[in-house]
Each structure stands twice: as C-alpha cells, then as structure tokens.
Amino acid sequence: MLTWIGYACGLCAAFAVCYTVAATVLLPRFFARPRAAPTQYPAVTVLKPLHGHEYALLENLEGFCAQDYPAPVQFLFGVHDRNDPALKTVEALRALHPQADIAVVIDSRLYGPNRKISNTVNMLPHARHDVLVFADSDVGVSAHYLRDVVGELQRPGVGLVTCAYRGQPDPGFWPRLSANATNYQFLPGVVVGLALGLAKPCFGQTIAMRRDTLEAIGGYLPFAHHLAEDHAIGEAVRATGQTVAIPPVAVTHACAETTFGQLVSHELRWSRTIRAVDPAGHLGSALTHPLPFALVALALAGGAAWSWALVAAALVVRLALKLQADRTLRQPCRDLWLLPLWDILSFAIFAASFGSTRVIWRGVSFEVDGKGLLYPVQDK
Structure with missing residues (x-):
C-alpha cells in the first residue's frame, strides 16, 4: 500500500512540475500584454480604509498622491476610532502633499463582522466622483496606476477592474517568508488560472468601478458579513x-x-x-506543490532513482519560476534558500486547511460557511 501511495505521490509531483513549467512561461506573457490607455480622464475618488500603524503606510499612501493623472482625484481615508494611530500618518501625508484633496471620515458604526466593509460603507457618502477606486491600506502603486486602472475600466463591457499583486516585505525574516508565498505561489497560480479559464478573481488590493455599477450590486453593505468580500463583490459584478x-x-x-x-x-x-468559496479549486491546488509530493514519493519509494529525479526536477523548476518571477516583477533575486522551506510549510498549511472551518481575524475567531460568510464563535 505504501509503495502505491509513493507512486501516486510521484504522479502528483510530475504533474506539479509540469504546472510549474507552465507558470514560468505564462507569467511574463501575462505582464507583457498591452495596457489600455484612457480615452478620457474622469475625476476619481480613491477610498482607503485604515486601521492602526503599518511600517510602510506613509510610503504607500504617498504613491497614491503622486499619480500622473490629469484630472481631479479625491482621497478618502476612513477609521473607526479617532485615536487610531493611522491618523497621524494621514496628517504627515497632508504636510508632504498640501495640494492633495484629502478628507478623513471617522465613524464607529459597524454593519457586520467585516470591519473593513463597515469602514468603507461609512466613507461612501462622502465620495464626490463617479469613478471609485477602493484600495487596501497596505497597497503600493506606481505613478501610472490610475491611468492603467481607468483605461481598463473604459474597455467595452468592463464593470470592475482589479489588480494582481506582489509581496513587498517589511524588515525581518517572517515578512520575507510571507513574500515568498505571494510572489512564487499565489501570483503564478492566478496567472495560470486566468490562462486556463479556471480562475475568476477579484482582489481587495484594487477594486475600481463606476458608481452606477456599485449601485447595481447594492453598494458595499451586502458584503459586511463576508470574509472574502473582494471575491463576493467580483461575483456580484459578473452577475450583472x-x-x-x-x-x-x-x-x-x-x-x-x-x-x-x-x-x-x-x-x-x-x-x-x-x-x-471554491472547494474544488482549493483541492486541485494541491497539484501546484511539486517539492512536497516529490519528497513523500522519495520516502515511500525507498530512495528509488526515479524519486530522486523528481526531487531534483521539483527544485529546478521552482528555482526557475522564482528567477522568472523576480525578473518579470523587476525585483531583486534573493533568499533562494527560503523557497524550499516555504514550499514545505505551505503544503502543511494546505493540509491543515481541511481540519476546520474556523479562522482567526484580528484576534477574533469566526466560522466560515460555504458562502464565505462569517459567524463569530466564542472560544472556550
């Protein structure tokens, strides 16, 4: 039985190696596509819910205030608490960019367990413009960000624009390991999923839409009980x-x-x-982990030559994917040794995800149902 399990893991590893090769090829092609230039430049409101201190918050907010966009841009920042330390960063931003149209909304009202959605709902009545760009507080952008987003939004039939993202680590070991998860696992998976028509993502790092589209999906209030509110918003727009x-x-x-x-x-x-929200896709994502499957096959096959070859192939293709991703994303290539470490840890986390439907978010425990809705639970 163990021998046959080893053969099965070997087949999974071989499939995952092929997947990794495909991701390495598709990643640069995805970002080499032409960008859509705006045919006109409407005024834009950028809404950013804030909460607490973040290491790079000022730098990230400055990127939004330094846009090469020839039309009015309103910046709305929202917090629940007037003592939130993020407000000091907003004041520093005002001093650095006195010409920016910046407004702050302090409103403690909650409409569900998703506090970010409640924060955004409180900001929306203060948005003056009809093109709305919602962006998380920890997002950094280039000077052409609004041009790219607005240009894409003006394509025929487009109701919402979202953006893929890469990890930018804060100082320290654990942030660097977290960036490995984003850059060499999450992002390649998105690109392959889009290429095969298997993924329909929407990312909270950027959600841009027109006001009439927002009204057509009922505003943001219906998503106050969703954990993956970005996914739910994307599905709602597609339903229109x-x-x-x-x-x-x-x-x-x-x-x-x-x-x-x-x-x-x-x-x-x-x-x-x-x-x-996607049980079949989540289960299938097991086949994106070549190294863990290859190591299990190696152990169960008693060190057979073919299992060693699979381990070597897994290491080579994962290294090639990292090098290609760093080149495509124009970021320094470092921490090669972290990649196999993360590959093993990520597979352990994937396996643990089947053990429960409970998640911890901002220190509070929730159960997540099949629709991605949050239900607070009392820890014993």
Whole structure:
C-alpha cells in the first residue's frame, strides 16, 4: 500500500512540475500584454480604509498622491476610532502633499463582522466622483496606476477592474517568508488560472468601478458579513453581465507578519477562505506543490532513482519560476534558500486547511460557511 501511495505521490509531483513549467512561461506573457490607455480622464475618488500603524503606510499612501493623472482625484481615508494611530500618518501625508484633496471620515458604526466593509460603507457618502477606486491600506502603486486602472475600466463591457499583486516585505525574516508565498505561489497560480479559464478573481488590493455599477450590486453593505468580500463583490459584478478586468500591472502588498504564529494564522485563514468559496479549486491546488509530493514519493519509494529525479526536477523548476518571477516583477533575486522551506510549510498549511472551518481575524475567531460568510464563535 505504501509503495502505491509513493507512486501516486510521484504522479502528483510530475504533474506539479509540469504546472510549474507552465507558470514560468505564462507569467511574463501575462505582464507583457498591452495596457489600455484612457480615452478620457474622469475625476476619481480613491477610498482607503485604515486601521492602526503599518511600517510602510506613509510610503504607500504617498504613491497614491503622486499619480500622473490629469484630472481631479479625491482621497478618502476612513477609521473607526479617532485615536487610531493611522491618523497621524494621514496628517504627515497632508504636510508632504498640501495640494492633495484629502478628507478623513471617522465613524464607529459597524454593519457586520467585516470591519473593513463597515469602514468603507461609512466613507461612501462622502465620495464626490463617479469613478471609485477602493484600495487596501497596505497597497503600493506606481505613478501610472490610475491611468492603467481607468483605461481598463473604459474597455467595452468592463464593470470592475482589479489588480494582481506582489509581496513587498517589511524588515525581518517572517515578512520575507510571507513574500515568498505571494510572489512564487499565489501570483503564478492566478496567472495560470486566468490562462486556463479556471480562475475568476477579484482582489481587495484594487477594486475600481463606476458608481452606477456599485449601485447595481447594492453598494458595499451586502458584503459586511463576508470574509472574502473582494471575491463576493467580483461575483456580484459578473452577475450583472459585466466583466472583471485585470490589467498587466502588479501593485505591491505589504507582508507584515512579524512572528511564525502570525504568518501561519494569516495563510491558514486565506487557505480556509478559498476552501469555503471554491472547494474544488482549493483541492486541485494541491497539484501546484511539486517539492512536497516529490519528497513523500522519495520516502515511500525507498530512495528509488526515479524519486530522486523528481526531487531534483521539483527544485529546478521552482528555482526557475522564482528567477522568472523576480525578473518579470523587476525585483531583486534573493533568499533562494527560503523557497524550499516555504514550499514545505505551505503544503502543511494546505493540509491543515481541511481540519476546520474556523479562522482567526484580528484576534477574533469566526466560522466560515460555504458562502464565505462569517459567524463569530466564542472560544472556550
């Protein structure tokens, strides 16, 4: 029985090696696509819910204020608490960019367990313009970000624009390991899924839409009980008959986990969320892990030559994917030794995702149902 399990793991590893080769080829092609230039430049409101201190918050907010966009841009920042330390960063931003149209909304009202959605709902009445760009606080962008997003939104049939993202680690070991998860596992998976027509993503790092589209899906309030509110918003827009577009640009997402526990909790929450909203796709994602399957095959096959060859192939293709991703994303290539470490840890997190439907979000435990809805639970 163990021998046959070893053969099965070997087949899974071989498939995962082929997947990794495909991801290596498709990744640069995805970002080499032409960008859509705007035919006109409408005024834009950028809405950013804030919560607490973040290492690179000022730098990330500055990127939005330094846009090469020849039309009015309103910046709305929202917090629940007037003592939130993020407000000091907003004041520093005002001092650095006195010409920017910046407004702050302080409103403690909650409409469900998803506090980010409640924060956004509180900001929306203050949005003056009809093109709305929702972006998480930990997102960094280039100077052409709004041009790219607005140009894509003007394509026929497009109702929402979202952006793929890469990990930008804060200082420290654990943020660097977290960036490995984003850059060499998550992002290649998105690109392959899009190429094969298996993925219909929407990412909270950027959600841009027109006001009439937002009204057509009932605003943001219906998503106050969703953990993966970005996925639910994308599905709601598609249900109106419009498409969700992803331009060939990657914004940055701050990887800020400072401990092993924070990293595992974050990745486990993400993995269980995907399992809840797309169980078949989540199960199939097992075949994107060549190295763990190859190592299990090696152990069960008693060190047979073919199993050693699979381990070597897994290491080579994962290294090739990392080198290609770093080149495509124009980021320094470093920490090669972290890649196999993350590959093993990520597979363990994937396996653990089947053990429960409970997640921890901002220190609170929730159960996630098959629709991705959150239900607070009392820990014993």
